Amino acid sequence: MTRKGRRLAMIGAAGMVLAVAVGLVLFSLGGTMSYFAGPSDIVGKQTTPGQRWRLGGLVEQGSLQRGSASEISFTVTDTNKSIKVVYSGIVPDLFREGQGVVAEGVVDSAGVFQADTLLAKHDEKYMPKEVADALKAQGHWEEGGAYGKKP
Structure with missing residues (x-):
């Protein structure tokens, strides 16, 4: 050679x-x-069980239910559609109804989002970029308004 x-x-x-x-x-x-999606993106589609998602939206008022010591269930909404979320673990201190949340996990065969990670906003001025973009796309975001407060 x-x-x-x-x-x-x-x-x-x-x-x-x-x-x-x-x-x-x-x-x-x-x-x-994990792919970011809002409740409208997941509810209306055929999702593959076991596919990881990052679900973002607002915790619906009156939907928070506490199960055992470390299990909670709540509904995440984008003001258009809603999806039930079940989470087992330590809940962030700032997690509450009416606030922005990002949950990572999978959708089971019953259509319930089984979250293994839960992130809450750290103060009243912060909302995850993906959640803010989804709210803007649906016309529910006003700069300086209820969801779009500027620092």
């Missing part, structure tokens, strides 16, 4: 190793990615 042929073979082998490495990284990240 000539010098040029060996160099070409080395470049080809390095390219194959790089392609395999990129493929393994993408494969391993595939199971951990």
